[in-house]
Amino acid sequence: MNSYYTLNLIIYAAVDAMACLGLSQQFGVAGVTNFGFIIFQAAGGYAAAILALPGDHANGGFQSYIGGWNLPFPLPWIGAAVVGGVLALPFTFLVGRRLRGDFAAVGLLVTAVLLNLLVTNYRPVLNGDAGLSLIPAPFAAPGFSTTSSGYQWAFAAGAVVLTGAVLWLVRRITFAPYGRSLRAMRENDTVADSLGKNLLSLRTAMLVTGGAIAGLSGGILVSYISTWSPAAWGYAETVVLFAAVIIGGAGNHLGAVLGAILVPVGFEEITRFIPTSNNLPPNLVPSLEWVAIGLLIVIFLWVRPQGILPERKRFIRLPPSADGGARGPARSPGTAAVTAGHGQPAVVLEARDVVREFGGVRAVDGVSFSVRKGTLTGLIGPNGAGKSTLLAMLAGTLATTSGHVIYEGRDITGQPAFRRARGGLVRTFQLASEFKRLTVMENLLAAVTGNRGDSLRGAVLGRRYWRADEEAAIRRAAALLERFGLAELGNAYAGELSGGQRRLVEIMRALMAEPSMLLLDEPMAGVHPNLARRIGAELVALCAGGMTILMVEHELAIMDEFCDPVVVMAEGRVLAEGTMAQLRGRSEVVEAYLVG
Amino acid sequence: MSLFVASLGFGLVTAAVLAIASVGFTLQFAVTDVLNLAYAAIMIFGAFIAYAVNQAGQSVWLGLVVAVAACALISVLLNVGVYAPFQRRGTAPITMVIVSLGMTLIIEFGVQAVSGGTAVSYTMGNGPTLQAGGLNLTGVQVVIMVLAVLVMAAVHGLLRYTKLGKAMRATAANRSLARNCGIRASRVITATWAITGALCGLAGVVFAIDAGSFDATSTDIFLILILAAVFLGGPGQAYGAMLGALVIGLATEVSAVFIPADYKYVVAFVVLLVMLGVRPTGLLGAPA
Numbered sequence: 108m109n110s111y112y113t114l115n116l117i118i119y120a121a122v123d124a125m126a127c128l129g130l131s132q133q134f135g136v137a138g139v140t141n142f143g144f145i146i147f148q149a150a151g152g153y154a155a156a157i158l159a160l161p162g163d164h165a166n167g168g169f170q171s172y173i174g175g176w177n178l179p180f181p182l183p184w185i186g187a188a189v190v191g192g193v194l195a196l197p198f199t200f201l202v203g204r205r206l207r208g209d210f211a212a213v214g215l216l217v218t219a220v221l222l223n224l225l226v227t228n229y230r231p232v233l234n235g236d237a238g239l240s241l242i243p244a245p246f247a248a249p250g251f252s253t254t255s256s257g258y259q260w261a262f263a264a265g266a267v268v269l270t271g272a273v274l275w276l277v278r279r280i281t282f283a284p285y286g287r288s289l290r291a292m293r294e295n296d297t298v299a300d301s302l303g304k305n306l307l308s309l310r311t312a313m314l315v316t317g318g319a320i321a322g323l324s325g326g327i328l329v330s331y332i333s334t335w336s337p338a339a340w341g342y343a344e345t346v347v348l349f350a351a352v353i354i355g356g357a358g359n360h361l362g363a364v365l366g367a368i369l370v371p372v373g374f375e376e377i378t379r380f381i382p383t384s385n386n387l388p389p390n391l392v393p394s395l396e397w398v399a400i401g402l403l404i405v406i407f408l409w410v411r412p413q414g415i416l417p418e419r420k421r422f423i424r425l426p427p428s429a430d431g432g433a434r435g436p437a438r439s440p441g442t443a444a445v446t447a448g449h450g451q452p453a454v455v456l457e458a459r460d461v462v463r464e465f466g467g468v469r470a471v472d473g474v475s476f477s478v479r480k481g482t483l484t485g486l487i488g489p490n491g492a493g494k495s496t497l498l499a500m501l502a503g504t505l506a507t508t509s510g511h512v513i514y515e516g517r518d519i520t521g522q523p524a525f526r527r528a529r530g531g532l533v534r535t536f537q538l539a540s541e542f543k544r545l546t547v548m549e550n551l552l553a554a555v556t557g558n559r560g561d562s563l564r565g566a567v568l569g570r571r572y573w574r575a576d577e578e579a580a581i582r583r584a585a586a587l588l589e590r591f592g593l594a595e596l597g598n599a600y601a602g603e604l605s606g607g608q609r610r611l612v613e614i615m616r617a618l619m620a621e622p623s624m625l626l627l628d629e630p631m632a633g634v635h636p637n638l639a640r641r642i643g644a645e646l647v648a649l650c651a652g653g654m655t656i657l658m659v660e661h662e663l664a665i666m667d668e669f670c671d672p673v674v675v676m677a678e679g680r681v682l683a684e685g686t687m688a689q690l691r692g693r694s695e696v697v698e699a700y701l702v703g
Numbered sequence: 704m705s706l707f708v709a710s711l712g713f714g715l716v717t718a719a720v721l722a723i724a725s726v727g728f729t730l731q732f733a734v735t736d737v738l739n740l741a742y743a744a745i746m747i748f749g750a751f752i753a754y755a756v757n758q759a760g761q762s763v764w765l766g767l768v769v770a771v772a773a774c775a776l777i778s779v780l781l782n783v784g785v786y787a788p789f790q791r792r793g794t795a796p797i798t799m800v801i802v803s804l805g806m807t808l809i810i811e812f813g814v815q816a817v818s819g820g821t822a823v824s825y826t827m828g829n830g831p832t833l834q835a836g837g838l839n840l841t842g843v844q845v846v847i848m849v850l851a852v853l854v855m856a857a858v859h860g861l862l863r864y865t866k867l868g869k870a871m872r873a874t875a876a877n878r879s880l881a882r883n884c885g886i887r888a889s890r891v892i893t894a895t896w897a898i899t900g901a902l903c904g905l906a907g908v909v910f911a912i913d914a915g916s917f918d919a920t921s922t923d924i925f926l927i928l929i930l931a932a933v934f935l936g937g938p939g940q941a942y943g944a945m946l947g948a949l950v951i952g953l954a955t956e957v958s959a960v961f962i963p964a965d966y967k968y969v970v971a972f973v974v975l976l977v978m979l980g981v982r983p984t985g986l987l988g989a990p991a
Contacts, residue, residue: 109950140800140801207796208796212800214979215798217926217930221927228963229966343808346804349801390820391816394816395816396812397812398807398812400808401805401809401812402809
């Protein structure tokens, strides 16, 4: 074990660990599956190379490339990170809200395969298949030895320090409120969207951050090995990094470092000990290495999908319950119902001729109605009446085929869900939609808007910058937990709760967003009747405090007790509107729903 | 002009190979819900099975039959042994794709470990050359095109007129509803893996015949063409994949007249990215 060997190992481990940290941030934390990750490392490598190399006529002009600026260290490495980050921008159209994550991943994979093919075949820009060589090491100059052991150790130390800095950065991002938003998006992007998270912006930030980290790792690598060619960054190299992150533990940054040491570095080392024999076919050992990587991925995803070091649970200490259960909504918007003109409260939300078609079927067929401020309006109807579809269109989760949605006097038909949520129009979902691998407390905190730490900049500025906002949010969440009797479950994973408890978490989470109007999709389904009654009473109290609620519900008893007015839907249309007592008197309503 | 017409001929052959591959891929995705990226690896597995038969002194066409059977079998086993257990556990679609990438490495480099990684060719004649209106096609190329047309007709007949095909369509549309209607979804899914695996094997051998020489990694890039054809027509749409294959096959080969042949895949790639970005449900799919 000579020192050259040790150095080599350290530098490779540092570079791989850095790349895995970038990938872990994208895939493990934010749930952005970037199958083209390796092209960002490749871009960083080429950027560092052409920034550091002299013009391509040097050395007899045996290789051709663009650039050749002969820039001094550290500019090539900075350039590598910048190019890696900027390269991510064209891909943002793949990761918006529209495209399924697996399709976006396929797009990135295909891009990686094709870019490799193009660079291999086109020589003038980056010297094609042969790749670039004689890439200068940092500080390389005539008379300065870059092969001395002192220099090599300094290089290794530099690489390790930079990897440490990247580790520090991604941890700082992940442990901030911003990181919680990223993890919420990973768990369920539709729900995160409906809570005001801008998915496109979050994913773009992660593609760029991860791309810059990958680029820097590529820059460091080429400065060390002094060559860079398409053979070094085939699409399968991305799979190796994925294997490392999955095995180490996606979402745990130390796991990513461990995975980097076990998989890319470990494989390189193990195969050194395989005796070379002339009897073996030439490609046998490298081929079997790939087979082994594939096996590791599949076996680990089956046996231990959370990896060797799983994501750690974030315990949040609850403040002592000071105000004895905090009566009333934590911070109610407005106080009394605002009245307009004729003594009737003002209209908050209005649907005008809203239509939604699914392949020729009109699920919602020209619905018009309005919800007045401070009311707990019920929406009932038989299965398939279009209630949930309507709710989704009001919240922006689903686009309307035609018609308009007016909220607080403004036409919001074209607004995406996250903007409506930020404007105070927040929905819940019919199916369980809690962020499973976030604690109950984190589920609540994830819905808070306006936290200073809920942006990339705020996250990087650090805890001192956002602590006050965070503490206020925790106090608010703790008060809600107390009120709904879930205080002792604050640090349990939401995925481990009972069905009824999850419904509560969802309602509390929606309240944490400080909505002025709530859209609830069967909030009491599967909840114990006693608890349902308590939820109903809380909702009535919220409305008395000025909030407006539109609630889809099946239980007529609940409608009777809490909702006024009630809107009846059947076959995609509004059938009737009024108090339950009035509705019971109308034959068409009774026929459509109340009896049948 | 003659170059253009000649490239049209190549385009039709590529489209024929691509149509067989894409229809299999898209049906597999529609019914089983697995975006099986290992499909191209199984294609090359089939190509090498036929090569082994061919090396044993038999005709490539016999090898083709053996490869079709082998790929149907390996696809069923892949589902039973890997994908179905993951799905039963409720694994997220994106994780399924990662599993399929892992399987890609296992199959593709497993083939390479056995075959040795050098390019090989089948021992076969090309048949008489046919000329028609400037089109120059070998007999083998004509056979490939006829095979593709037969396969398309068979798929059409299967989906349209057989009980199994209707059950496949029902399962693709809504698996739990199909199950509640008395369709034995697990049987339909196994049958789908067998049928699409057979198509995959057939595609692999005709791909290898068309390519002339091939190695274990030859289908990596062909996967781009498959995905482009599938997404152009709409993922899960059998007729969409046929249309997509025709467009992509012709576009790649004809574009090679105007741009260096090394870059002909760029067209397919651009089509794929545009479809993903603008209309991920494809031309024949319903808008999102």
